[in-house]
Amino acid sequence: MIEIHNIHKSFNGKKVLDGISGVFETGKTNLLLGGSGTGKSVLLKCIVGLLKPDIGSVTFDGTFFTNNKLDIRQEIRRKIGMLFQGSALFDSMTVEENIEFPLKMLTDMSKSDRKDRVNFCLQRVGLENANSKMPSEISGGMKKRVGIARAIAPNCTYLFCDEPNSGLDPQTSLLIDHLIKEITEEYDITTIIVTHDMNSVMEIGDKIMFLHKGKKLWEGTSDNILDTDVKEFKEFIYSNRLMRDAKTVEDERDDRV
Amino acid sequence: MLHHFGKYLFFLFSLVRRGESVRVIIDKAFDEAILIGINSVFIVGVVSFFIGAVTCVQVSYNLVSAFIPRSTIGYMVREMTILEFAPTVIGIVLAGKVGSSMASGLGTMQITEQVDALEVMGINAASYLVVPRILAALFMFPMLVVIAMFLSILGGFLAGTLTGQITAQEYIAGIRTDFIPYNIGFALIKSIVFAFLISSISSFRGFNTSGGALEVGEASTGAVTDSVIAILVADFVLANLLL
Numbered sequence: 001m002i003e004i005h006n007i008h009k010s011f012n013g014k015k016v017l018d019g020i021s022g023v024f025e026t027g028k029t030n031l032l033l034g035g036s037g038t039g040k041s042v043l044l045k046c047i048v049g050l051l052k053p054d055i056g057s058v059t060f061d062g063t064f065f066t067n068n069k070l071d072i073r074q075e076i077r078r079k080i081g082m083l084f085q086g087s088a089l090f091d092s093m094t095v096e097e098n099i100e101f102p103l104k105m106l107t108d109m110s111k112s113d114r115k116d117r118v119n120f121c122l123q124r125v126g127l128e129n130a131n132s133k134m135p136s137e138i139s140g141g142m143k144k145r146v147g148i149a150r151a152i153a154p155n156c157t158y159l160f161c162d163e164p165n166s167g168l169d170p171q172t173s174l175l176i177d178h179l180i181k182e183i184t185e186e187y188d189i190t191t192i193i194v195t196h197d198m199n200s201v202m203e204i205g206d207k208i209m210f211l212h213k214g215k216k217l218w219e220g221t222s223d224n225i226l227d228t229d230v231k232e233f234k235e236f237i238y239s240n241r242l243m244r245d246a247k248t249v250e251d252e253r254d255d256r257v
Numbered sequence: 258m259l260h261h262f263g264k265y266l267f268f269l270f271s272l273v274r275r276g277e278s279v280r281v282i283i284d285k286a287f288d289e290a291i292l293i294g295i296n297s298v299f300i301v302g303v304v305s306f307f308i309g310a311v312t313c314v315q316v317s318y319n320l321v322s323a324f325i326p327r328s329t330i331g332y333m334v335r336e337m338t339i340l341e342f343a344p345t346v347i348g349i350v351l352a353g354k355v356g357s358s359m360a361s362g363l364g365t366m367q368i369t370e371q372v373d374a375l376e377v378m379g380i381n382a383a384s385y386l387v388v389p390r391i392l393a394a395l396f397m398f399p400m401l402v403v404i405a406m407f408l409s410i411l412g413g414f415l416a417g418t419l420t421g422q423i424t425a426q427e428y429i430a431g432i433r434t435d436f437i438p439y440n441i442g443f444a445l446i447k448s449i450v451f452a453f454l455i456s457s458i459s460s461f462r463g464f465n466t467s468g469g470a471l472e473v474g475e476a477s478t479g480a481v482t483d484s485v486i487a488i489l490v491a492d493f494v495l496a497n498l499l500l
């Protein structure tokens with residue numbers, strides 16, 4: 001369980017996060033939903049410690065993270081896996097070396113144990129036999145899978161995903177979304193997913209937090225999402241649906257040509 | 258200007274504050290050293306060979322007095338290339354070759370969040386990525402400069418003898434006249450100082466990239482100009498201090 005309390009963050013006097021609190025539950029896919037530029041990525045970076053909140057604190061299973069001693073923060077970081085928006089694979093390493101990297105740096109596993117673990121993780125994300133490929137040789141969807149495999153390789157307890165289906169076609173998005181949900185439930189980890197995609201929300205959102213202009217405006221589950229009476233959230237859902245409809249029309253038009 | 262220099266010093270300090278294990282750093286430094294060697298040995302060879310050749314031809318052209326022995330040409334080529342051309346010109350060439358690739362490599366890692374990926378794992382990314390690059394440069398640059406010394410003297414020899422301006426005996430006698438071993442030491446000290454300046458400045462520029470591909474390009478050219486200026490200033494300072 002991850003708790004955030006009253007997180008504030010500004011850049012050069014511009015307020016990006018304005019006092020956000022909330023709880024992210026273990027074994028569930030927790031979604032941070034919001035339009036582009038609302039501070040979702042900044043919030044995620046504040047939680048994992050890539051950015052330091054101006055005010056506020058983050059607690060991982062009861063242990064304070066923000067502002068705690070370096071070795072305690074390092075201890076928690078070892079349990080964090082993260083999938084970045086652009087996958088952020090190390091482009092000078094093969095797929096196998098990418099996944100092995102955190103094992104090499106963070107654990108004292110033997111070489112053969114590491115190799116087994118890499119193969120297990122690759123298999124888990126459905127990428128057997130991609131071991132020796134370079135990141136530049138694989139598709140966007142495969143990169144995301146490798147990114148997930150790298151994140152879960154050291155047995156992470158917390159998984160963070162920033163826009164896991166950005167740049168992917170709808171079918172691949174769906175597969176990646178479900179993969180993340182399966183892994184979350186299978187290993188009982190705490191997963192936080194940043195997204196602006198209502199499809200993901202309806203498919204895999206156990207718990208949803210809607211952000212708008214640096215504030216949390218709504219919180220709930222995908223079942224009660226349509227009952228919302230928050231004006232901004234209604235607009236968001238509506239515009240998302242409009243976009244999707246427009247896209248369908250476009251696709252149909254493409255089909256005709 | 259002063260603000261940037263302060264940030265640069267702070268960056269250098271951050272490299273040693275929380276480092277990775279020595280073994281990891283050394284391993285990585287080896288890989289980087291091999292990369293530096295492979296990527297730059299060709300250009301270093303070509304540049305130094307021709308610098309030696311041109312120096313020889315020009316000295317010969319200016320040396321018309323019958324009272325000065327022709328072997329002086331060899332002597333002059335040796336002095337000029339070992340003291341100044343090999344370390345400084347090669348420093349500038351390496352700023353263009355190694356410095357720009359360090360800056361663009363690190364800049365790309367920064368904007369594609371590879372640096373963040375390291376940090377999330379609890380790795381001090383600055384130290385893990387930059388310290389091996391600096392060590393590799395410190396290790397490789399003197400070697401490249403030694404190669405450059407040999408090749409420039411060889412270039413002078415071939416240019417002088419093939420164009421008939423000096424005989425092989427005269428040239429060899431020239432390069433053996435009044436040899437001061439300290440000059441080689443001085444050149445190597447210069448190459449080590451340049452190695453540190455180029456690798457740290459370029460890493461600093463690359464590491465502080467934000468934005469996109471355009472900014473990576475800017476970091477890369479900025480790294481080269483900053484390094485070249487630093488090299489020339491350091492060259493002047495060292496010549497005053499150590500000669």
Ligand SMILES: Nc1ncnc2c1ncn2[C@@H]1O[C@H](COP(=O)(O)OP(=O)(O)O)[C@@H](O)[C@H]1O
Nearest residue numbers: 011012016034035036037038039040041042043
């Ligand atoms: N390192 C930074 N420095 C300055 N401004 C930033 C930085 N990171 C994010 N911002 C600003 O914060 C706002 C929210 O960004 P972000 O969290 O990336 O949005 P999103 O919700 O699309 O992920 C944006 O206006 C962005 O310009």
Ligand SMILES: [Mg+2]
Nearest residue numbers: 040041162163
């Ligand atoms: Mg974002």
